[in-house]
Amino acid sequence: MMDVRRLQVLRAVVHSGSVTAAARALDYTPSAVSQQIAALEKEAGTALLERVGRGVRPTAAGVLLSEHAELVARQLDLAETALADLLAGRTGRLAVHYFATAGAFLVAPAVAHVRREHPGVRVELKLADDAQNLAAVRDGHADAVLVVGEEQCAGVRVTPLLDDPYTVVLHPDHPAARLDTVDLASLADEPWVGSEWPGPCLDAQLAAFTNAGFRPHFVVDSEDYVTAQGFVAAGLGVALIPRLGLGGARDDIAVRPLAAPSSARRICVGVRENTELTPALRTFVEALGRAAAPRRER
Structure with a gap:
């Protein structure tokens, strides 16, 4: 493979018509230019320049390589410009x-901020039931992943954003609906409506029950917050739903906070470890923190 720097030296000699003029243009000594040309001729296996009076002119091989050196120079310029745009956050890709x-509450405002600050960056969003799989970041399939829990993964840095407290969802006629806060342990004997898919969210919910000293009896497994609210409204049981999962709560249910505020699921963001964040990714992570801040203060 020919040395790119030597090709550019050949290009300078061909353009200027002499080794001395090329040396001045490149800030080299004439001897250094001659050495670079000699090394390139050895790589090419043929003469590239021939003497004409006090100057030189390219052989057919020299003309050919000089023309390709022009193309290489243009490509290098394009590569440098593209790299500068990427490093400055003017272009690129952000996969979340x-x-x-x-x-709705964290990703949407953060992505909107990225698009304002870095309009040339393509944002790719993937709604993933298996979003807790930090390996997507480790393996380069995602730049950032929102997760529940602080599970560790080699090569991934996990940063907490907020603790999303659980609420009790009740039928309006339920006695506990008259309370300002509800002791979760007082509902141990109630029929429960399940609202979680198996995974970290369900694990966090079951941990809340365990901390309250009981294991719930689920009469319905809805695996969906909206559907769970419907079953509660129909009087089939009570449900434990994180505050962010309530969305626009129905009018025919009662939502009460738990007396123990420690019952919450922790929402975190995972990014690659030991890698400098791109401007767009840094903007996204910072915007996530700002979106989470008002909810941390509630």
Whole structure:
């Protein structure tokens, strides 16, 4: 493979018509230019220049390589410009995996901010039921992933955003609906409506029940917050739903906070570890923190 720098030296000699003029243009010594040309001729296996009076002119091989050196120079200029745009956040790609309830309140405002600050960056969003799989970041399939819990993954840095507290969802006629806060342990004998898919969200919910000292009896497994609210409204049981999962709560249910505020699921963001964040990714992570801040203060 021919040395790109030597090709550019040949290009300078061909353009200027002499080794001395090329040396001045390149800020080299004439001897250094001659050495570079000699090394390139050895790589090419043929003469590239021939003497004409006090100057030189290219052989057919020299003309050919000089023309390709022009193309290489243009491509290098394009590469440098593209790299500068990428490093400055003017272009590029940002791939984000997230789970549904993080979308509206955290991801949406953060993505909107990225698009304002970095309009040339293509944002790719993927709603992933398996968003807790930090391997998507580790393996380069995503730049950031929203997760529940602080599970560790080699090569991924996990940063907490907020603790999303659980609420009790009740039929309006339920006695606990008259309370300002509800002790979760007091509902141990109630029929429960399930609202979680198996995975970290369900694990966090079951941990809340365990901390309250009981294991719930689920009479319905809806695996969906909206559907769970419908079953509660129909009087089939009570449900435990994180605050972000309530969305626009129905009018025919009662929502009460737990007396123990420690019952919450932790929402985090995972990014690659030991890698400098691109401007767009840095903007996204910072915007996530700002979107989470008002909800941390509630």
